[in-house]
Amino acid sequence: MKRVVVAIDGPAAAGKSTISKLVAKSLGFTYIDTGAMYRAFTSYVIDKGVDPKNEKECVKLIPEVDIVLYPDGKVMCSGKDVTRVIREQKVSSNVSYIASYKDIRLALVELQRKMAESQSVVMDGRDIGTYVLPNADVKIFMVASVKERADRRFKENMEKGIPCTYEEIVEDVEKRDRIDSSRAFAPLKPAEDSILLDTSLLSIEQVHAAVLKIIKDKVGEF
Numbered sequence: 001m002k003r004v005v006v007a008i009d010g011p012a013a014a015g016k017s018t019i020s021k022l023v024a025k026s027l028g029f030t031y032i033d034t035g036a037m038y039r040a041f042t043s044y045v046i047d048k049g050v051d052p053k054n055e056k057e058c059v060k061l062i063p064e065v066d067i068v069l070y071p072d073g074k075v076m077c078s079g080k081d082v083t084r085v086i087r088e089q090k091v092s093s094n095v096s097y098i099a100s101y102k103d104i105r106l107a108l109v110e111l112q113r114k115m116a117e118s119q120s121v122v123m124d125g126r127d128i129g130t131y132v133l134p135n136a137d138v139k140i141f142m143v144a145s146v147k148e149r150a151d152r153r154f155k156e157n158m159e160k161g162i163p164c165t166y167e168e169i170v171e172d173v174e175k176r177d178r179i180d181s182s183r184a185f186a187p188l189k190p191a192e193d194s195i196l197l198d199t200s201l202l203s204i205e206q207v208h209a210a211v212l213k214i215i216k217d218k219v220g221e222f
């Protein structure tokens with residue numbers, strides 16, 4: 001079986017991780033949630049009492065931060081289980097500052113590339129098709145309206161018992177899109193060879209099927 005690399009990028013709460021997980025499961029590939037890594041780093045910064053807007057102090061923590069993603073979705077950061085805390089609003093509202101620091105990105109990208117080296121993967125994030133895995137076999141840029149994305153994230157948080165208000169979610173999605181798209185290093189943007197997929201009017205099952213079809217059309221049998 002040949003190795004296949006699928007990159008899925010897009011703005012906040014576009015449904016990337018839900019779909020990436022399903023697609024990886026259907027194909028027997030490994031799912032790599034790069035957003036969870038930036039979130040884990042952010043939770044570490046907050047735990048240490050460091051200001052997420054202070055780049056110099058945040059970068060100093062790089063040698064202390066050891067992130068491990070487990071196949072069942074568990075996320076460990078320097079010996080602590082951060083699976084739940086990384087989804088909380090205090091992390092969501094600060095993660096885009098941390099993700100704009102070049103040195104932190106370089107450290108996490110090194111880890112991401114290593115994870116994708118020897119296996120078939122579905123990796124989701126902001127810069128996977130443009131920077132992390134520019135030679136990916138399939139690149140998808142997933143978008144949806146701000147309203148649809150905020151509705152989905154609010155519902156997801158309610159289901160998981162993560163406290164938030166709808167207004168906070170709208171603000172968070174818009175703020176992260178702005179910071180992620182305008183940062184100097186590896187900003188959020190579609191790769192030239194990516195396929196745009198607007199999921200606003202599609203169900204999870206429809207997006208799942210659409211992505212599987214895109215992969216099949218591009219890669220053929222594997």
Ligand code: CDP
Pocket residue numbers: 011012013014017034035036038039095096097099100124125126127128176180
């Ligand atoms: O799931 P959601 O769309 O809310 O975001 P995520 O994938 O968990 O990513 C959280 C944040 O990490 C993003 O808003 C980006 O600031 C950053 N990120 C990034 O810069 N590059 C990546 N490859 C993945 C995430």
